[in-house]
Amino acid sequence: xxxxxxxxxxxxEAAIVAGCRYYYGYPITPQNELINYMSxxxxxxxxxxxxxxxxxxxxxxxxxxxxxxxxAMTSSSSPGISLxxxxxxxxxxSELPCVIVNIQRGGPGLxxxxxxxADYFQAVKGGGHGxxxxxxxxxxxxxxxxxxxxxxxxxxDKYRIPVMxxxxxxxxQLMEPVEFHKKPKRNIPPKNWALTGAEGRKRNIxxxxxxxxxxxxEFNACLQRKYKAIEEHEVRYEAVNTHKADIVLVAYGxxxxxxxxxxxxxxxxxxxxxxxxxxxxxxxxxxxIRKISERxxxxxxxxxxxGQMVExxxxxxxxxxxxxxxxxxxxxxxxxxxxxxKIVEVVPDNRAVNTLLQLAGVK
Amino acid sequence: MHSIxxxxxxxxxxxxxxxxxxxxxxxxxxxxxxxxxxxxxxxTIGLAPVGCSVLAYNYLDxxxxxxxxxxxxxxxxxxxxxxxxxxVFAYQGDGDLAAIGTAEIIHAANRGENxxxxxxxxxxxxxxxxxMAPTTLLGQKTATTPSGRDAIxxxxxxxxxxxxSVLDGTSYLERVSLSSPENIRKTKKALExxxxxxxxxxxxxxxxxxxxxxxxxxxxxxEAMRYIDEEMSGTFPLGVVKDWESKN
Numbered sequence: 144x145x146x147x148x149x150x151x152x153x154x155x156e157a158a159i160v161a162g163c164r165y166y167y168g169y170p171i172t173p174q175n176e177l178i179n180y181m182s183x184x185x186x187x188x189x190x191x192x193x194x195x196x197x198x199x200x201x202x203x204x205x206x207x208x209x210x211x212x213x214x215a216m217t218s219s220s221s222p223g224i225s226l227x228x229x230x231x232x233x234x235x236x237s238e239l240p241c242v243i244v245n246i247q248r249g250g251p252g253l254x255x256x257x258x259x260x261a262d263y264f265q266a267v268k269g270g271g272h273g274x275x276x277x278x279x280x281x282x283x284x285x286x287x288x289x290x291x292x293x294x295x296x297x298x299x300d301k302y303r304i305p306v307m308x309x310x311x312x313x314x315x316q317l318m319e320p321v322e323f324h325k326k327p328k329r330n331i332p333p334k335n336w337a338l339t340g341a342e343g344r345k346r347n348i349x350x351x352x353x354x355x356x357x358x359x360x361e362f363n364a365c366l367q368r369k370y371k372a373i374e375e376h377e378v379r380y381e382a383v384n385t386h387k388a389d390i391v392l393v394a395y396g397x398x399x400x401x402x403x404x405x406x407x408x409x410x411x412x413x414x415x416x417x418x419x420x421x422x423x424x425x426x427x428x429x430x431x432i433r434k435i436s437e438r439x440x441x442x443x444x445x446x447x448x449x450g451q452m453v454e455x456x457x458x459x460x461x462x463x464x465x466x467x468x469x470x471x472x473x474x475x476x477x478x479x480x481x482x483x484x485k486i487v488e489v490v491p492d493n494r495a496v497n498t499l500l501q502l503a504g505v506k
Numbered sequence: 507m508h509s510i511x512x513x514x515x516x517x518x519x520x521x522x523x524x525x526x527x528x529x530x531x532x533x534x535x536x537x538x539x540x541x542x543x544x545x546x547x548x549x550t551i552g553l554a555p556v557g558c559s560v561l562a563y564n565y566l567d568x569x570x571x572x573x574x575x576x577x578x579x580x581x582x583x584x585x586x587x588x589x590x591x592x593x594v595f596a597y598q599g600d601g602d603l604a605a606i607g608t609a610e611i612i613h614a615a616n617r618g619e620n621x622x623x624x625x626x627x628x629x630x631x632x633x634x635x636x637x638m639a640p641t642t643l644l645g646q647k648t649a650t651t652p653s654g655r656d657a658i659x660x661x662x663x664x665x666x667x668x669x670x671s672v673l674d675g676t677s678y679l680e681r682v683s684l685s686s687p688e689n690i691r692k693t694k695k696a697l698e699x700x701x702x703x704x705x706x707x708x709x710x711x712x713x714x715x716x717x718x719x720x721x722x723x724x725x726x727x728x729e730a731m732r733y734i735d736e737e738m739s740g741t742f743p744l745g746v747v748k749d750w751e752s753k754n
Binding site: 165167191193195196197199200201203204205206207208209210211212213215229230233237338339340341342343346347348349350351352354 | 550551571573582584587589612
């Protein structure tokens with residue numbers, strides 16, 4: 144049965160369906176629907192809801208429940224996610240599974256409460272200290288929010304890694320029909336590392352401290368092998384009209400919704416526009432972007448930031464074709480007309496310019 | 507033959523990394539003795555902090571978790587919510603509990619978390635070579651109070667038990683010391699009371715232990731014990747601050 148829910152509520156319900164029974168949060172706009180929903184639902188399913196004294200405490204409580212073997216989650220928005228970085232680094236260093244939802248808002252600093260994608264660097268490049276990654280999933284609809292939250296818990300357990308859901312104010316607040324179809328669990332290894340009391344077994348220690356020279360380097364090598372395996376097996380993206388495209392857009396989340404509209408509008412043109420929508424921002428879909436870069440005139444990355452993901456696109460393209468960027472910041476959301484104008488500006492091919500300009504309503 | 511004193515089974519047979527005259531080894535041994543006596547190794551989970559005692563898990567043969575600096579009360583909360591019938595304790599120093607982790611301990615206390623906090627107060631940052639702690643005494647010289655702590659520039663020593671006692675969520679608060687065999691026996695009793703508080707689900711318990719750090723106090727071991735009795739205990743009076751079993 145479909146329900147009409149906000150993205151924030153869908154994330155919360157999906158977590159409960161996925162077996163999350165430990166939620167720790169701190170209020171911040173624009174993710175408040177999530178924490179509010181959890182305060183009602185967790186007691187109904189025998190789970191734990193704690194409103195923590197701070198974002199730091201909330202992520203540390205997640206650390207504890209994850210170490211104890213529970214499925215744990217926290218959620219916040221950009222300034223709050225900055226505060227959680229200490230805990231995320233410790234979770235990564237302790238190889239603990241958990242899910243962190245970031246409903247991004249404008250920054251830097253207190254910024255504003257409207258949609259933004261300016262936390263991309265923080266999410267995919269580490270965020271906290273040390274050589275680590277979290278898996279980063281980027282939903283672009285309420286249904287996809289729900290689907291990715293289930294998968295996030297399985298991925299977290301499979302690889303013993305924190306998984307971040309990178310949404311934005313628009314995805315979090317938007318209401319769309321959503322269905323919670325419980326998916327079969329992947330082959331999840333038993334949590335024989337968890338802290339349950341050492342009854343009849345050797346003790347378990349959950350830690351990230353390796354003071355003996357050489358041990359930390361060895362541990363980091365293990366982490367890197369794990370990250371390599373994730374890069375090999377877990378990349379996800381959606382490709383729209385990329386097959387015969389002259390130009391390909393790269394966008395995720397809310398920006399990808401706008402870019403899909405651009406692709407739709409351009410369908411009747413001679414000049415073909417395609418879209419690659421990364422669903423995993425880390426691991427980044429490098430391979431498809433590399434392949435596309437060998438056959439298109441250029442690539443245009445569209446973001447609600449001053450240009451962050453575009454750096455990863457350029458690293459994937461390695462100069463095979465020009466990579467352009469269009470972005471809005473501080474709560475600005477690109478319109479399809481703006482994207483089309485930008486395409487006109489950057490395409491080397493004049494065939495399409497006039498029709499594209501008509502589409503954009505500027506001629 | 508009847509053994510009257512031996513290494514507790516839960517106390518791992520290993521060389522110590524603590525400095526000569528340090529109190530941590532005594533406290534960790536007392537915890538191991540209680541775990542053995544109560545037979546609770548299989549249902550006890552400990553928290554190690556950041557600081558000298560991060561390596562507590564090198565000595566205690568139980569399930570243990572590290573926490574970021576100051577965060578043991580929050581991490582312990584997360585563990586206890588998964589295992590409400592286990593004994594969960596956090597082992598914290600003064601920098602961890604009363605400086606960088608002040609918010610976490612106050613709110614764990616305020617929620618009345620049914621967890622035992624073992625607060626080792628040696629009035630100094632030992633791990634980082636002897637800087638001022640929130641509990642450093644007035645006049646005490648440290649690496650960052652070279653002329654002695656003065657209240658105007660550095661504030662006053664924080665009395666954690668008294669601070670927490672005004673919160674309705676706290677059930678048992680006691681300050682003890684390691685300055686003599688008699689005081690060590692009292693410390694063990696206080697730790698047992700903390701675990702009892704938790705086992706009977708009476709809520710938040712914290713035992714503050716005045717502990718020597720002769721190396722960074724720049725004293726020999728005997729002087730350090732005298733310093734606890736003559737100086738520290740003046741600022742931090744020993745005794746029960748709050749007890750759910752007492753009628754007052």
